[in-house]
Amino acid sequence: MAKLKLALYWAGACGGCDVAVLDVNEKILDVANLADIVFWPIALDFKYHHVEAMPDKSIDVCLFNGCVRSSEQEHIAKMLRAKSKVLVSFGSCACFGGIPALANFSTRAEIMERVYIEAPSNENPNKTLPQTKVKVAEGELTLPELFEDVLTLAQVVPVEYFVPGCPPTVDLILKVVNALATNSLPPVGAIIASDKTLCDECDRKKENKKITKIYRTQEIIPDPERCLLEQGLLCMGPATRGGCGALCVKVNIPCRGCFGPPPGVADQGAKLVSAIASIYEAKDEKDIARMVNEVVDPAGTFYRFGMSNSMLKRKRSQKR
Amino acid sequence: MKKVSIDPITRLEGHGKIEIFLNDDGDVANAYLQIPELRGFEKFCEGRPVEEIPRIVPRICGV
Numbered sequence: 001m002a003k004l005k006l007a008l009y010w011a012g013a014c015g016g017c018d019v020a021v022l023d024v025n026e027k028i029l030d031v032a033n034l035a036d037i038v039f040w041p042i043a044l045d046f047k048y049h050h051v052e053a054m055p056d057k058s059i060d061v062c063l064f065n066g067c068v069r070s071s072e073q074e075h076i077a078k079m080l081r082a083k084s085k086v087l088v089s090f091g092s093c094a095c096f097g098g099i100p101a102l103a104n105f106s107t108r109a110e111i112m113e114r115v116y117i118e119a120p121s122n123e124n125p126n127k128t129l130p131q132t133k134v135k136v137a138e139g140e141l142t143l144p145e146l147f148e149d150v151l152t153l154a155q156v157v158p159v160e161y162f163v164p165g166c167p168p169t170v171d172l173i174l175k176v177v178n179a180l181a182t183n184s185l186p187p188v189g190a191i192i193a194s195d196k197t198l199c200d201e202c203d204r205k206k207e208n209k210k211i212t213k214i215y216r217t218q219e220i221i222p223d224p225e226r227c228l229l230e231q232g233l234l235c236m237g238p239a240t241r242g243g244c245g246a247l248c249v250k251v252n253i254p255c256r257g258c259f260g261p262p263p264g265v266a267d268q269g270a271k272l273v274s275a276i277a278s279i280y281e282a283k284d285e286k287d288i289a290r291m292v293n294e295v296v297d298p299a300g301t302f303y304r305f306g307m308s309n310s311m312l313k314r315k316r317s318q319k320r
Numbered sequence: 321m322k323k324v325s326i327d328p329i330t331r332l333e334g335h336g337k338i339e340i341f342l343n344d345d346g347d348v349a350n351a352y353l354q355i356p357e358l359r360g361f362e363k364f365c366e367g368r369p370v371e372e373i374p375r376i377v378p379r380i381c382g383v
Contacts, residue, residue: 010335015334017382069357070356072356105367106360130358141352216371300367304376
C-alpha cells in the first residue's frame with residue numbers, strides 16, 4: 001500500500017496538541033512507516049505556498065488543531081479542507097473553541113486595548129494597534145484580520161472527525177493512527193473518544209449525598225476516594241465526555257470539561273447547572289441565592305473549554 | 321523593491337512570518353518579523369478565579 005499523506009496544522013493554539021502527537025514516543029515510528037508527513041509547521045519546514053501547490057484531495061488525512069480566530073486561520077482551514085480527503089478537528093480548541101474561546105467573553109476591541117495598550121509590560125505611548133496593512137519605507141506589510149469571535153474548525157469548514165481533549169491523550173491518538181493503518185475509520189461525524197460521561201469512567205465513590213456548600217479548590221483537601229462534586233467541588237464530570245482516562249480527577253483535581261459535552265447534550269454549561277441544581281440542598285430562595293454566590297466564575301468555569309461550541313457562543317455584546 | 325516572504329516560520333512554538341525587502345543590488349534593505357496571531361490571555365484571564373489560573377495559562381504554550 002502506498003504511504004498515506006499526512007498533514008498537521010495549528011491555528012489558534014498552544015502547540016500542546018502537536019506535542020501530544022510526539023508523546024506517542026516510539027510509536028511515532030509506526031506513524032512514519034504508515035504516512036509521509038507533507039505539512040507540519042512545528043516540526044518540518046514546509047511553507048504555505050507548498051500546500052497551495054498541492055492538488056485538491058492529495059492529502060489523505062489532516063489533523064487540524066487550534067481555534068479559528070483570524071482571516072489567515074480561516075484561509076488555511078479552507079485550503080487544508082480542499083487539499084485533504086479527511087479533515088480531523090483535533091483537540092479542544094478546534095472542536096469547541098478551547099481555552100482561547102474564553103476571549104468570547106470580551107470584544108475584540110477590549111482585547112486589543114488590554115493587550116497592546118493597558119498591559120503593564122507595554123511601552124506604547126502612541127497607542128499603536130496592529131493593522132491589517134501598514135506602509136513601511138520599503139513597501140507594504142500585511143497582517144490577518146482578527147475576527148470578533150473565536151470559532152471552532154467545524155464552524156468554518158466541514159469536518160470528518162473530532163478528537164477532543166486538551167490535549168488529546170496518547171491512547172486516542174493511537175486509536176486514530178490504528179484506524180488509519182487498518183483502514184477502519186468510523187462513520188463520518190464520529191467523535192473519537194468515549195460515548196459515556198467522565199463520571200462513568202471515574203472510579204470515585206458516589207453516595208448520592210446532597211451538598212450544602214460549594215467550595216473553591218483551595219478551601220478543602222478532598223477525600224481521594226469520594227466523588228468531588230459530592231464534596232462540594234465544582235467538577236464538570238457529569239457534563240463532560242469521557243475518554244481522557246479521568247486524568248485530573250485521579251490527582252484529586254476536579255474536571256474542567258476539556259472533552260466537551262457528552263452524547264445527547266447540546267450545552268455543556270447548562271448540563272452542569274442542572275447537575276449542581278439536583279445535588280445542592282436548597283430549601284428556600286435564600287439557599288439558592290447562597291449557592292449562586294458560591295460559584296465564583298460560573299461562565300468561565302462551565303464553559304472553560306467550550307464557549308465557541310456552546311449555545312451562548314459569546315458574551316452578549318452591549319449596543320455597539 | 322523585491323520582497324521575500326518566509327511564511328510560516330517553522331519548527332518553533334507559535335506563529336510568525338518574515339518579510340525581507342531586497343534592494344536593486346539584491347541585498348537586504350530591511351527585514352520585518354510579524355506575529356500574525358493573537359489569543360488575548362492578558363484579557364481573558366481577568367475575572368477568572370486565581371486558583372484556576374494555573375490551569376489556564378499553561379495553554380499559552382504547550383510545547
